[in-house]
Amino acid sequence: MSEIRIQKTGTPDVIASSDGRLTLSVPIQIKRRSGRKLVTLPNGETAKARPWDASATPLQLALARGHRWLVMLESGEVKSLREIAAQEGVDSSYVSRMVNLTTLAPDIVAAILDDALPNHITLFDIAVDPPVLWKGQWERFKIVS
Template sequence: MNEILIDKTGQPDVITASDGSLTVTVPIRIKRRGSRKAVTLPDGGAVQPRPWDDTPTPIQLALARGHRWLAMVDKFAGSEFGRRSRPRRGEPQGRGEQSGEARTLSEVAERERMDRAYVSRMVNLTTLAPDIVAAILDETLPPEVTLFDLASGTPLLWEEQRAIIDR
C-alpha cells in the first residue's frame, strides 16, 4: 500500500521493512511564493529544474510580454513614445492597426484583451537591471522573489532593484 506521511524532522533516511517496503525520508521545506506554495531545500535554496524542462516560468513569460508590448508602442511612435497623432509623410493611414503596432499601452491592452494595469506592470519589467533579467532567464532568482515584487512599483535605479532582490 502506498502511503505518504509528512514528518517534519528534516533528516534524510531510508528504512527497509521486513516485508520489503521502503520508507524514504526526504528533507524539504514548503514555502509560500506569492499565492503559491513551493518546495525548497532545507537550507532555503531552490530545487533545481530538470535540465530538459524548457517550459518558460511565469516570470519569464511576463518579461517577454512586457518587451513585446513595449516594442509595439515603440514601433508605432518611434522615439516619441505614443505622442505622434498623424502618420509621417508616405505612411498609410491606420498604420498601427494594420501592422499590429499600437499608439498607447491602452491600445495594447485592448488588442491583447488584457487589463491596462496588467500591461503596464509587465512593461515595468523592461526596466530591470541586466543581472536581474539574467537571473530571471537562468532561473537563479531567489525563490521568494515574486512577479508582483518585480512588476509593481519597480524602482528605476538598478541598485534599488537589487535591494528588493537581496532583502
C-alpha cells in the same frame, strides 16, 4: 558523400576503408516525442538537458510579454498601453506592470531567464513600481551584485 543508415540493433563500430575514410556505426532509435524526433541510444540513454523541453516560467513569460509590448509601443504599431490591453484582452494595469519589467537591471533579467531568482521574489514584487536605479532594485529584491 555522407550516408546515414539507421540500424536498431548491434554494437557501435568504427570501420577504416583503404582510402583513409572512417565509417562510424552507432545503432540508434528515433522516436517522436511531442512532435519532435528523439534519438535514443542502445542503452536507452537520451539527452539529459534539452532546452526546448523546459517550459518557460511565468516570470520569463511576463518578461517576454513586457519586451514585446514595449517594442509594439516604440515602433508605433500601437498608440498606447490601453490599445495593447484591448488587443490582448487584458487589463491596462497588467500591461503597464509587464512593461515595467523592461527597466530591470541586466543581472536581474539574466537571473529571471536562468530561473535563478531567489524563491521569495514574485512577479508582483518585481513588476509593481520597481525602483528606477539598478542599485535600488538590488536592495529591494535583496540581490547582491
